[in-house]
Amino acid sequence: MAAVGAAPLLYQQQAQAVGDGCYFSSMSSQFSHGGISSTSSSPASSFSAALSATPAIAADPEAQFDISEYLFEEGAFSASLTPVVPVPAVAAAGASSATAVTARSAAESAAAAERPRTERIAFRTRSEIEILDDGYKWRKYGKKSVKNSPNPRNYYRCSTEGCNVKKRVERDRDDPAYVVTTYEGTHSHVSPSTVYYASQDAASGRFFVAGTHPPPGSLN
């Protein structure tokens, strides 16, 4: 999929176009939204699910935000997809902690082999805030301190009725500057903040927001 490689660029353009209110979810609409397009485990639906789960720009424009590492995937995700996920060079700074997390995920994956497979994806993000606005509305339902970590883990559930997607948010035990976000499941609906672009300014290269709903025939 050629469009996948352009994802980071597109992301930047959207950030310029709409300031602090844009989301990856608007990009995911181009690839079809996970859960709506199909329930199969094809790479396309898997990647769209990954994108819909990707944390985007924080609501607070002053907050530092940097997607640093794509940690793991399981369930319907294909291992071959890993290289296409954008992983900024910042990841190298936390190599040791990244290894630890990956090892944990390997153990979890082994255990998950016996469980019903659910789509699951995790990101390690350098951010001053823990609540990264990914375009969906989340309701917090629990908080738990975890062993071997000074930081509590927060549990969120998608507040949209009928959608049972969950996410866990916790600060990296090795480097509190990083936030580890784990998404579980696939949204059964479109992001409430999904935006669509009607045109692109030839001079500036910026996109213009057309609205929060797709134009007729745009989702073919």
Place this chain on the structure above:
DNA sequence: CGGATTTGACCTGCGC
């Protein structure tokens, strides 16, 4: 006043 958050209790799975 309604929705979101907090937080202690409870449930479940797993290792010993």
Place this chain on the structure above:
DNA sequence: GCGCAGGTCAAATCCG
């Protein structure tokens, strides 16, 4: 069987 750890529930509380 028991204890521990992770995950979830639900009543109390907070907040816009």
